[in-house]
Amino acid sequence: MNDRTITTLEFDKILAMLSENAESEKTKKSINPSIISSDIGSVTQMINEVDDALTMLRFKNIELGGITDIKGHIKRAEIGSMLGVAEFNEIKSILNRKRMLSNVFDEFEADEVELTYIPVYINGLPDIHYLYKRISETCDDARVLDHASDTLLRIRSKISSEEEKIRDRLNDIIRGNNQKKLSDSIITMRNNRYVVPVKVEYQGEFNGIVHDLSASGQTVYMEPMAAVEMTNQIQTLRDEEDTEVERILYQLTAETAEAASELSKTDDSLHHIDMVFAKAKYGNKIGGTKPEVMTTGGIYLPAAFHPMIPSEESVRNDIAMDEATRAVIITGPNTGGKTVTLKTVGLSVLMAQSGIPVPARDGSVIRLFSKIYSDIGDEQSIEQSLSTFSSHMTNITGILDVADDDSLVLLDELGAGTDPEEGAALAISIIEYLLAKSSTIVATTHYPQLKSYSYTREDVINASVEFDVDTLSPTYRLLMGIPGKSNAFEISNKLGMKPAVIERARNLAGRDSSDVNDMISALERHTKKAQQNEEDTDRVLKESKALHSELSTALDDYRAYREKLKKNARDQANRIIKDSEIKAEEVIGTLHDMKEKGAENIQDHEIIEQKKALSDSYHQEELKRTERTEAKEAIHPGDEVDVLSYGQKGEVLNVEGDEATVQMGIIKMKVELSELKKRKKAKADRPVARRVGKSHVQRALDLRGERYEEALNKLDRYLDQVILSNYNEVEIIHGKGTGALQKGVQKFLKNHSRVRSFRGGAPSEGGFGVTVVEMK
Known part of the structure; x- marks a missing residue:
């Protein structure tokens, strides 16, 4: 990709905006035309990585601050040059960012968000978190920490003690008889020595050493002799501190050198991720999408727009070239959008081959080109001098020499700046030469001769930018397959030109020209109608989707309401049956009393069977x-x-x-x-005589308020009575409380030989406060 193409297409401005989204200065510098690739494998990899980043950005903002270039620090550590606190903090920062990104990828994996291409750059790195911990334990943002070594802690504690002594001594001096000799009662520092401000006239009377003079000359800063020896002691300690700090930093530098290879890989990976996310963030800002890039085929950019035109101002056009099309010739009025369309095609190809989302709707397809050439001048200029024409021809001559079947050639106002007849002939000749070399061409022109040229070749199609005759202004809409027509007669008519003059001009233009314009007008009408039908179809589709969503929601609500009604019905039925069961118990109790009083013809099994018939109907969802x-x-x-x-x-x-x-x-x-x-x-069982107790056995045992041991004893006796009464199911009421009694009851039931199973009570039965027991 030559520099002229990068400049004329304004791809350099795209790269400048892209670099604003990078965190590291190293990444910003690497965002240049060298990121354009013509290798299909590299391009596909870049696009897929950026697509992963776009997926992540849809869920959350990914922070990449702290990524800096540490390659220089690594090299210094390897040759034994001591690293300072600032360098170690940059290494710590990049290791911390690596750890945080690893956590982010783990979160996405836990949420089952599929990321295929980016995580390997972090997950594949060696683990050197120990170095991050060593740096954190050794220094903070500004200096080596006191606890980096026992020796350093002892030295700094001694320095603090000595400084406290000096301050106390100097405070005694400035509060004593020397106050009148001082300009101010403060202690300050000059040349790392503690001094006090002494009036210049008392300099000879104050016992001390002069270290500085004020700007006014009225004050001298003197170190009292009483503090000189103490300050010397502190200076000695500070020298020891510097020596120990240097030893600690050298030791940490050596540990860093041992991990040089791992650090270098981490630096490369994080800067690569910074580049990927810079592309994804820029793509998000312009509303770009993932393209499909192929080595053969054409170009398809649905709803394409120029990335540097604000979204609310841009007109989006479908740009389509199938595999059989080698050239597109765009005609139309000045300022109608021809050059913008030309640049949109070129930028989309360059962006795709750089791994940047393209300015188009989803579904775009772009053919890979190894070379892109452009000749785009200031066609809007009124002046078209010979020097301008020469400049264009010189550039085009160079393109003709190097273009081949793997080249995309963009030519703006081809043949302009010279005699129209000669310019049109030259334009056709240039296009034919490039077609012979199988180059792909997109060209704009004013010449009407090129409109009919496409009809003589199957590999060339026309396109035009639409002009609204009613408003006398371009619409900036691209019409693929339709050449631009001359609107001179219509415009003249709208501007009030006499009809006789316009009619004479039509006759002079010739019948063929009129027929061509009529054909173009018909094509425009059909295209507008097709576009309107497409818009209507999109609208109906959106309405259908909205209606489907509304109906789906209503169906979900209906199903939920139906389940609620069913549950309410079941609860109500259970309550009715429960009430009936209680009444049946009362009847059976009465029958028991009658039997004890002499009604021998009523048998126990008949009573129990009648009761069980009611119990068996409990919990039926439908009778x-x-x-x-x-x-x-x-x-x-x-x-x-x-x-x-x-x-x-x-x-x-x-x-x-x-x-x-x-x-x-x-x-x-x-x-x-x-x-x-x-x-x-069933085989007839031998009758078993059962003794009926004097008291009636209830279907429920209430243990609430009982002590734990007494409750279990009571439960044991109750189950014996249940067995004798041949009950199939009973309830143990233990209440909720702390749950201890419930656990004890259920543990007892689990080990009882005559208990078939047990379960917690249903809400209508008392919930967790009741255990329902089924007997064998």
């Missing part, structure tokens, strides 16, 4: 199910059956047609035969 038998069975009175629709067992009392009367516990009802499934008859 009636849709289950049916797959095969018809012969059902007869006296058969034991499963009532599939209610999930209960029962006994058939009578069969009439397709229905049967079934006794389910205390409930008798008619059901369809398809809802019944015969049960296998």
Whole structure:
């Protein structure tokens, strides 16, 4: 990429804005035209790394402060030159930034954000965090720390003690009889010596050594003789301090030299990451996107814009060249945007080959070029002198000598500055020569001869910048495939030119010219209509997406509301069944009392079976199910059956047609035969005589308020009674409290041989304050 191309396309300004996003001065200096690559592997790698950075920036701002160039410090350490505190702080800063970036990548990995290309620059570095700790333990931002060594701590403690003694001695002097001899009652420093300000007229009377004179000449700064020896002692200690500090820094320098290779790799990686994020941050600012770069093919830049034009002012255009197209010729009026379009193409290619997001919508495709040449002058200038034409021709001549099939050539106002007929012929000849060398060309021109040129070749297409005749101003919209037409007659008419004059001009222009303009006008109308249809389609698509989102939200709300209704229904059903169960217990209790008083015909198993019929219906989400038998069975009175629709067992009392009367516990009802499934008859068990206690056993045991040991004893006795009563399920009420009683109860139940299982109570049963026990 030659310097003229970089300058005329203003890529140097893009690089200057890019460097503003870098942290390190070293990175800023490396942002120059050398970052442009023509190697597909390097370009693809750069683009993918920047895409990783863009992904990270979408989630959070990535801080890279503290990245500085430490290569010079590393070299000094390797040759044995002592590093100072400032150099060590820069090394510590870059090691700290490496550690922080490593943590950031870990966070993204934990959040399952896919990053493929950047983390390796940090995760692949050797671990030298120990050096960061050594530097932190040795020095702060300004000096070596007192605790860097025991010797340094002892010396500095001694210095502090001696300085305190001097201050006390000098305070005695300035507060004593010498006050009248002093200009001010203060202690200050001159030449690292403690001095007091003495009036010049008392200089001979004050016992001390002069170290300085005030600007006015009225005050001399004298070190009292009483402090001289003490200051000398402090100076000796300071020399010892300097020696110890130097020893510590040399030792730390040697440790740094041992990690020189690791530090150098860290420096390279962090500066590379600084470069990547500079590109990503700049891309974010201009609204750039990731391009796809290929070694063959054309150029496709949807909604492209010039990156240096403010976003709110730029007009976005689709720029498309397929693989078969080798040249695009753009025509249109001055100040219509032809040159901006030309520069947009060139900058997009340069930015893509530098790994910078391109100024276009997602989906852009750019062919890789090894060379980019441009000839862009000040076509807006009124003066077009021979020297200007010569300058352009000299530059184009150089381009023709070196251009090849891997070159992109950008030519602005090709052939301008000379006779129109000769200029048009020269322009066509230059384009034909470059096409013969298979170069890719984008050229702008005013010459009408080039409009028809594209129709003679399949590898050349026309394009134009639109002009609004009604407002007499350009719209800056690019029309691909349509040549620009002359608007002279329309403009003249809008400006009030006499119709007779315009009509005469049309006749002089010739019929062919009129037909071409009519054809161009028709193409413009169809293009505008297509653009309007595209805009309408985009609008309908956005409305459809919004409606879909709204319907999805409504559906989610409906499903949540439906689940809420189901839960409320289940809770209400459970409450009803629970109330029925309590009433049944009261009835059964009454029956027990009756039995004890002589009603021998009521059997225990009948009472328990009736109670269980109620208990088994508890927790059913729907009372009636849709289950049916797959095969018809012969059902007869006296058969034991499963009532599939209610999930209960029962006994058939009578069969009439397709229905049967079934006794389910205390409930008798008619059901369809398809809802019944015969049960296998169990072997008759030998009757077991059970003794019925005098007191009725309740279905729930309340242990609240009981002591731990007494509660477990009570639970043990209760379970014995439950076994005798043949209960299938009971509740143990232990309350919530600290949870100790709950744990004790459940531990006891776990080890009980007759307990099948247990669970925490449902909200309608008392929640965590109740344990429901199922017996074997």
